[in-house]
Amino acid sequence: MKRDVFFISDRTGITAENLGASLLTQFPNIQFNRTNIPFVTNEKAAQAAVLAIRQSKKNGVEPIVFSTLTDMATQTIIKGSCAHVFDLFGTFVEPLEEALGTESSHKAGRMHGIGDTNAYDKRVHALNFTLGHDDGLSLRNLNDADIVLIGVSRCGKTPTCLYLAMQYSLKAANYPLIQDDLVGSTLPKSLDSCRGKLYGLTIEAEQLSRIRKERRPTGEYSTLSRCQWEIARAEKLFIEEQIPFIDTTTVSIEEMAAIARRDMKLR
């Protein structure tokens, strides 16, 4: 039987889900049935969450509850609902008060709050720039980019760019290496203006072929031999031109973005 797990938060629940999910991977032999209850911002919402938890108890097994609630009143209600409430937030408030030598404000955290308008604007600007410079769509203002990802078609450039913009507010352009670039083994002239911002992505040929076949099942584009040739030429280009690059084959979108950001020393 699957063990019920609840993620309870006063905002989106993303942090509770991420940290909770990571903790649960430590128990690979147990199957979990997850429920996310976000926006528990008042006592009424907390009582509704308690109802769901109590309902789960009727299965005879005590559920697991991860909470990132910052408000003490709602957290107290949730704590009373179940023997296994993990308070991912409150656990650290008191020791942090001691470390900082001051009392906390006990206000609801603003984990993903809109914060200041400037930060919001910067993020949306980054997303718009990224959308406008996807797949070599526009080469205008390429030197305004914070980073320019290059690589063969379908190696993961677009999702990585979008994540860089969404998470880190970076203007991330991307440029696909096409036949002409690969045959000549030289960088396209249009990339001259952003030479120091280039970051390469590569991928294993088998995976690339599989991904391309989903898009175009027939034709040379998705054959293994074609993928092998393109990847070999692209990697040769990266090495000759001293462009840093990573293999995306077993790496998540979040990780590609974080690695690229670290390698390019972007803050």
Added chain:
Amino acid sequence: MKRDVFFISDRTGITAENLGASLLTQFPNIQFNRTNIPFVTNEKAAQAAVLAIRQSKKNGVEPIVFSTLTDMATQTIIKGSCAHVFDLFGTFVEPLEEALGTESSHKAGRMHGIGDTNAYDKRVHALNFTLGHDDGLSLRNLNDADIVLIGVSRCGKTPTCLYLAMQYSLKAANYPLIQDDLVGSTLPKSLDSCRGKLYGLTIEAEQLSRIRKERRPTGEYSTLSRCQWEIARAEKLFIEEQIPFIDTTTVSIEEMAAIARRDMKLR
């Protein structure tokens, strides 16, 4: 003087940064200087992080360290570096072992690991669908969408769609309400096929005008009166057509996505 804070993790550091940042908002009177050290996957990387922490100590104030390290050897190294190490992960492993009645695997967590290929493919499909159905770009296969956001130009549809796709692997289309839709106060025929998937966004006129002015400083498009008229018509349409909607004015992209997902009962 700003207090130094380090976020240390064996993956991207996003969870450490999110939870740590939320905890720090409890101390609004202190200014923090944040450093993210991701991918601490071995003892050498841990030693490098310790060096950075020791360097900070030279300022005379003990820094704060948030860690989501899952490996005990590296975590032990970090713990020895500073008096204020907050172990966001390990703190919960033992109580969780007790709650689940079994030992943990003590393996590195896969917080953002690529996981299974299916989940990765689903996510990239969702992103591609979302990119292809941005701003009413394509009305083909609109009934394949999981959700269709509608609203006036520049009210936040595109970032919200991208986040829905990135975080929740949802196929999120969006459709801008234009002059013809707003004058007639009727839904465009092309949305008939996805009637039950419509979700409205609205925004305060002042903010919309400010956002539009950045794009087009002059002309009617960005005037306050134009924005007021468009928003009033759009909200009237949402109410008459019984389309659920939210005001995005003070809401972050993450929150808009989480609220829309909850309201539309999408999992």
